[in-house]
Amino acid sequence: MKMRFNKALLVAIMTLLGSLTLQAQDVEMATGLRASGKIYVVVAVLVTIFAGITIYLVALDKRIRRLEKEKKS
Numbered sequence: 420m421k422m423r424f425n426k427a428l429l430v431a432i433m434t435l436l437g438s439l440t441l442q443a444q445d446v447e448m449a450t451g452l453r454a455s456g457k458i459y460v461v462v463a464v465l466v467t468i469f470a471g472i473t474i475y476l477v478a479l480d481k482r483i484r485r486l487e488k489e490k491k492s
Contacts, residue, residue, distance in 0.1 A: 452458040
């Protein structure tokens, strides 16, 4: 359980560091999206996609662990 928490913490830190580097760049398209307010839609879609992938991977990990335990016994 503690190892899973450490991995989740590491992923969160890496995501935050990645987002900091992206904020340093000034992209013309992003400026236009920000001005029109559509950037929030883009961010919401990306967050939804990443949340879905994360939930899927966690569920898949649980299934694989259960199968591994069944195989050991």
